[in-house]
Amino acid sequence: MKLTQQIKAWIFPKLCPVCSQIIKADKALCDSCRELVVYPSEKKKVCKICSLSKELCPCGKYIHYSRFASPFLFEGEVRRSLHKIKFRNRTDKIDAFARLTADSIIQRGLDRETDFVTFIPMSDSAFTKRGYNQAQLLAEKVSEYINRPCLPVLLKLRETPTQHSLPLHRRRGNLLGAFEVYPEDADKIKGRRILVIDDIVTGGMTMNEAAKTLLIFGAEDIYCAAAAFSPPSAKKRK
Numbered sequence: 001m002k003l004t005q006q007i008k009a010w011i012f013p014k015l016c017p018v019c020s021q022i023i024k025a026d027k028a029l030c031d032s033c034r035e036l037v038v039y040p041s042e043k044k045k046v047c048k049i050c051s052l053s054k055e056l057c058p059c060g061k062y063i064h065y066s067r068f069a070s071p072f073l074f075e076g077e078v079r080r081s082l083h084k085i086k087f088r089n090r091t092d093k094i095d096a097f098a099r100l101t102a103d104s105i106i107q108r109g110l111d112r113e114t115d116f117v118t119f120i121p122m123s124d125s126a127f128t129k130r131g132y133n134q135a136q137l138l139a140e141k142v143s144e145y146i147n148r149p150c151l152p153v154l155l156k157l158r159e160t161p162t163q164h165s166l167p168l169h170r171r172r173g174n175l176l177g178a179f180e181v182y183p184e185d186a187d188k189i190k191g192r193r194i195l196v197i198d199d200i201v202t203g204g205m206t207m208n209e210a211a212k213t214l215l216i217f218g219a220e221d222i223y224c225a226a227a228a229f230s231p232p233s234a235k236k237r238k
């Protein structure tokens with residue numbers, strides 16, 4: 001490394017875009033964040049929806065979307081960073097997640113299949129309280145990286161308790177009918193292949209309900225992507 005580069009690296013050290021730890025100039029992520037990256041499995045027996053091994057596959061039995069892509073497990077620093085984005089206004093961290101989410105979409109060839117990108121909406125009251133929707137900000141960036149338009153076609157009709165605050169048997173009912181399509185956008189959905197983006201997928205029920213709503217309005221196919229996800233085996237692996 002040239003002296004000028006060394007000085008530059010000393011004054012402006014390269015930081016892990018997820019957790020802001022100092023990393024080597026040739027690294028994209030720190031070691032602990034890199035451990036949470038997932039790649040489509042090369043093995044024969046992989047889930048057709050997420051291209052991941054059985055151990056990591058987050059897809060449930062009765063889902064309405066046909067493909068799923070995500071770069072990270074929702075653990076460690078990834079989890080902490082996504083919480084900072086969601087609860088502490090750290091929207092500056094979104095771009096790094098958007099780039100990696102776009103990479104995982106491209107790895108699976110989903111960018112070529114997608115007509116447009118949309119996102120999981122917030123209710124009006126939740127949006128007013130937070131001032132931004134992190135899923136929207138993520139989707140807008142991802143749409144730039146995969147070169148597809150981002151259209152805000154979904155509407156959240158009412159505020160719902162967070163899924164993890166409810167016992168399992170109440171979670172599905174909690175979201176039932178929670179999403180709707182803006183009436184003026186109904187024509188844009190018919191026959192389209194839509195990529196729905198959320199920041200975090202844990203149970204998958206939110207994505208599923210959004211996908212179902214878009215299919216009811218005549219979408220041809222629904223794909224989903226998130227910055228991070230929890231595999232159902234998350235508890236067992238810890």
Ligand SMILES: [Zn+2]
Binds near residue numbers: 016030033034
């Ligand atoms: Zn890191």
Ligand SMILES: [Zn+2]
Binds near residue numbers: 050052057058059
């Ligand atoms: Zn799967």
